[in-house]
Amino acid sequence: MNKRPSIKDVAARAGVSMATVSRVLSGDYPVADETRQRVQRAVRELDYVVNAHARALHGATSKVVALVVAEVTTPFFARIAAGVEQQATEANRLCLVCTTHADPDRELDVVRLMREQRADAVILAGGVVENDDYRARMRQYAQGLEDAGSRLVLCARPSLGPDFPAITVEYENVGGAHAATTHLLTAGHRDILMIAGPAGLTTSDQRVEGYRTALTAYGRPIDPALISHGPWDREGGYLRMRALIAAGARFTAVFAGNDGVASGAMAALREAGRRIPEDVSIVGYDDVPSAVDFNPPLTTVRVPQEELGRTAVKLATQRSGEASGREHVMLGTHVVVRGSVRAPAP
Numbered sequence: 257m258n259k260r261p262s263i264k265d266v267a268a269r270a271g272v273s274m275a276t277v278s279r280v281l282s283g284d285y286p287v288a289d290e291t292r293q294r295v296q297r298a299v300r301e302l303d304y305v306v307n308a309h310a311r312a313l314h315g316a317t318s319k320v321v322a323l324v325v326a327e328v329t330t331p332f333f334a335r336i337a338a339g340v341e342q343q344a345t346e347a348n349r350l351c352l353v354c355t356t357h358a359d360p361d362r363e364l365d366v367v368r369l370m371r372e373q374r375a376d377a378v379i380l381a382g383g384v385v386e387n388d389d390y391r392a393r394m395r396q397y398a399q400g401l402e403d404a405g406s407r408l409v410l411c412a413r414p415s416l417g418p419d420f421p422a423i424t425v426e427y428e429n430v431g432g433a434h435a436a437t438t439h440l441l442t443a444g445h446r447d448i449l450m451i452a453g454p455a456g457l458t459t460s461d462q463r464v465e466g467y468r469t470a471l472t473a474y475g476r477p478i479d480p481a482l483i484s485h486g487p488w489d490r491e492g493g494y495l496r497m498r499a500l501i502a503a504g505a506r507f508t509a510v511f512a513g514n515d516g517v518a519s520g521a522m523a524a525l526r527e528a529g530r531r532i533p534e535d536v537s538i539v540g541y542d543d544v545p546s547a548v549d550f551n552p553p554l555t556t557v558r559v560p561q562e563e564l565g566r567t568a569v570k571l572a573t574q575r576s577g578e579a580s581g582r583e584h585v586m587l588g589t590h591v592v593v594r595g596s597v598r599a600p601a602p
Contacts, residue, residue: 261302269298320375321349321569324366326358326382330489330516331544332561336381336412339565347573349376360390367397367408374404377572381411381565383459391416398422411568412561413458415584424584425568429459432557432589433466434473436539437511439555439591441474444599445509445537451496451521452513453488460488463513463541481505488513493520501528508536508600515540515547515556522550522596537597552595560587 267274272291280287280295287295298304321344325333337353344351352375356362363380370378378401384390398408398421408422415424440448450467453460464483471478484500486492493512501524510525512518518540522532530536532552540547540556547554564587571583 261304263304265302266295266298266304269302270294319349320352320370320373321347321572322352322354322366322370322375322378323565324354324356324363324378324380327355328353331546332514332542332559333382335561336565339562339567340379340381340569341565342562343566343569344573347569349569349573360384364390364393364397367394367401371397371400371404371406375401375406377407377409377569379409379411379565379568379572380413381568383413383453383457385454385456386416386458395420407572409568409572412559412564414462418582418584421582423568423571423582425564425571425587426585427559427564427587428589429462430466430469432541432559432591433463433511434470435466435589435591436541436557437467437470438474439593440509440511440537440539440597441470441476443509443537443597446476447479447507448482448509448511449500449505449507450483450511450513451493451517452483452485453517455485457488460485460513467511482507488517490516490520490523493517494524495520497521497524498527501525501530509597510536510538512538512540515542515544515554518554518556519550533596533598535601537600539591539597543592547592548594550596555594555596556592557589558592559589563587 263274263277267277270277272295276287276291277295280292321340323337323340325337328334328337341351354366356366363384367378394416401408402421410416410422410424412426414426437448450464452464468478484496486496493516497520510521512521518538522538525532525536532538540554543556543558547556567585567587571585
């Protein structure tokens, strides 16, 4: 079996010292262009692969940005991933995507693994069900990343506190839900059904909070019977809307917790003979690409998903001193008005 080439072999081929090869590969030290080209040519000719463990022993981070999401099949996470990948490429980083299937323990395990691998940054995207144990363990791992020269970024989720060792990049989630509900109220609706996501999930809870604050600001009572928690996908929206109609729930408008839920709810309404928007108005959340093709086109809240991903990488890969390792950025949301809302029928 042929022996794997070492950094010593690269140095000999390029006619430089091993320290110079290390500087070229790390990219953290100034090296003459001609010398860099000789080293890079030797690396290609020898098919040399950097020993990540050896680099870790020297305290260097790897040029890797790890994105951790619940899954990648929904447009919301896919568009955040697109933004992360685009910005990581521009920053000369390799982008890794890890899925957790909404398991907080798996998320913590991935953070721990990326800390051991000395990833340049770890980006946790989307909501999570928080508890005291989760916060304590996440703080431990986040501090470990910071101590190792890496950065943790909370993306599209709320901060865990001003002293938490992480960058936070979130969006006006509560404000977007408040605006969506207010849009229905100003159209004349008073009985507004909220089909939310799982109770306890940060993203869903914030949207319910915005729904509640809008009703309160308008002087409307909050009816617990008009808030439905459950699975946050098309099937969940369809099944819950069918059950609510069968149970005799009275409403003239629906605020769906995301566009997938809205799609399922619209199908169930049509099956029940309810016209949209003549009989029932509906508003979604996220503004997925297909929302404009719904029948009718869906009024929804636009979330800057790709910009969330790009901003997370920009902040995480800035050199030390350019930005605080605990910076907090809030991006805006707004209602996109289409054809699924009108005044309630007399």
